[in-house]
Amino acid sequence: MTTLWPTELWRLRLSRGLSRSPEETAAMTARFRPLFRWCCICCLVSLWAAAAAAEQEPDADDRITQVSVINALMLGRYDGTVALSDLLAVGDFGLGTLDRLDGELIVLEGIAYQVRATGAVIEVDPETTSPFAVVTRFGADGELACPEGASLEALDRFLDDKILERNNFVAIRIEAELATAVLRSVAAQERPYRPLAEVAKSQPVWRHERMRGTLVGIRSPQWTEGIAVPGYHWHFLSADRRVGGHLLECTVRTGTIRYDICGDWTVKLDQSRGFNAPDLGTDLRDQVEGVETRRGVPK
Numbered sequence: 001m002t003t004l005w006p007t008e009l010w011r012l013r014l015s016r017g018l019s020r021s022p023e024e025t026a027a028m029t030a031r032f033r034p035l036f037r038w039c040c041i042c043c044l045v046s047l048w049a050a051a052a053a054a055e056q057e058p059d060a061d062d063r064i065t066q067v068s069v070i071n072a073l074m075l076g077r078y079d080g081t082v083a084l085s086d087l088l089a090v091g092d093f094g095l096g097t098l099d100r101l102d103g104e105l106i107v108l109e110g111i112a113y114q115v116r117a118t119g120a121v122i123e124v125d126p127e128t129t130s131p132f133a134v135v136t137r138f139g140a141d142g143e144l145a146c147p148e149g150a151s152l153e154a155l156d157r158f159l160d161d162k163i164l165e166r167n168n169f170v171a172i173r174i175e176a177e178l179a180t181a182v183l184r185s186v187a188a189q190e191r192p193y194r195p196l197a198e199v200a201k202s203q204p205v206w207r208h209e210r211m212r213g214t215l216v217g218i219r220s221p222q223w224t225e226g227i228a229v230p231g232y233h234w235h236f237l238s239a240d241r242r243v244g245g246h247l248l249e250c251t252v253r254t255g256t257i258r259y260d261i262c263g264d265w266t267v268k269l270d271q272s273r274g275f276n277a278p279d280l281g282t283d284l285r286d287q288v289e290g291v292e293t294r295r296g297v298p299k
C-alpha cells in the first residue's frame with residue numbers, strides 16, 4: 001500500500017472537492033497515530049515533571065519572616081526598618097513592636113494592631129514601620145485542648161511536651177478564656193535610645209480578669225540565641241479588640257491551641273550603617289529573658 005503524506009492527502013482532498021474516501025481516512029489515521037501517541041507521552045511526562053517540581057518547592061505558607069535580630073532591639077535599635085504593608089504581604093499572624101518602640105504589635109487574621117502605652121488598641125497604618133517583628137501565614141498543622149487552670153509557665157511546659165519540633169519555629173494560636181491576664185506595653189522612645197532592659201523597668205503593666213481572646217505566640221528554637229527570642233514569646237488580643245499587649249502571666253480557664261510548624265526562616269537585616277555599630281555578638285541572654293520571656297508580674 002502506498003503511504004500518502006499529509007500534504008499529498010490535502011492536495012487529493014482539494015482536487016476532489018474536499019471529499020475524503022475511506023481509504024484516505026484510514027491512511028491519514030494510520031499516519032498520525034504514532035504522532036498522537038508521542039504527543040500524549042510528552043504531555044504526561046511534562047505533567048509529572050511539573051508535579052514533582054511543585055512538591056520540592058518550599059511551601060510559602062511554611063515561611064516565618066523576622067525583622068532584624070533581638071540583640072539589635074536589646075541594644076536600642078528602635079527605628080523601624082520594614083513597613084507593616086511589607087510584613088502583611090508575607091504573614092497574617094505574628095508579633096513584635098513598632099517604630100521607636102511605640103507599643104506592642106499583634107498581627108492577627110491579616111490585621112496589625114498596636115497596643116499603646118496607654119493601653120489603647122488601634123489598627124496600625126500600613127506605612128508604619130517595625131524594628132523587630134516575626135510573622136507567618138498561619139496554617140494549622142495540629143490542634144490541642146488547653147490544659148484547664150494552667151499558668152503561662154505550665155502552658156509553655158505543656159506545649160514543650162506536645163510539640164516536639166524543638167529545632168523549628170512554631171507559631172501558636174490559642175483561642176482562650178482567661179481567668180486572669182497580666183499584660184504590658186512600652187512607650188515610644190526618644191533619641192538617644194536607652195537599652196531595652198532599662199526601658200522595660202518603667203513599662204506600664206495591667207491586670208485583667210475574665211478575658212476572652214487570642215494568645216499569639218511564637219516559639220523559637222534555643223539555637224537562635226542573640227537572633228530571635230528563644231522559647232515562648234506571647235502577645236494577647238481580646239476578642240473585642242480593645243485590650244492587648246505582651247503577655248507576662250495568665251491563668252487559662254479553657255482554650256483551643258492550634259499550631260503551625262515553620263521550617264523556612266527569613267531574617268530581614270537593617271541595611272543602614274548604624275546597624276553595624278553595636279556588637280550584636282554580645283551575650284544578652286539574661287536581658288532577653290528578663291524582658292521577653294520571664295513569667296509573672298515584674299517587681
Ligand SMILES: [Zn+2]
Pocket residue numbers: 095096104233234235246247292
Ligand atoms: Zn513581646
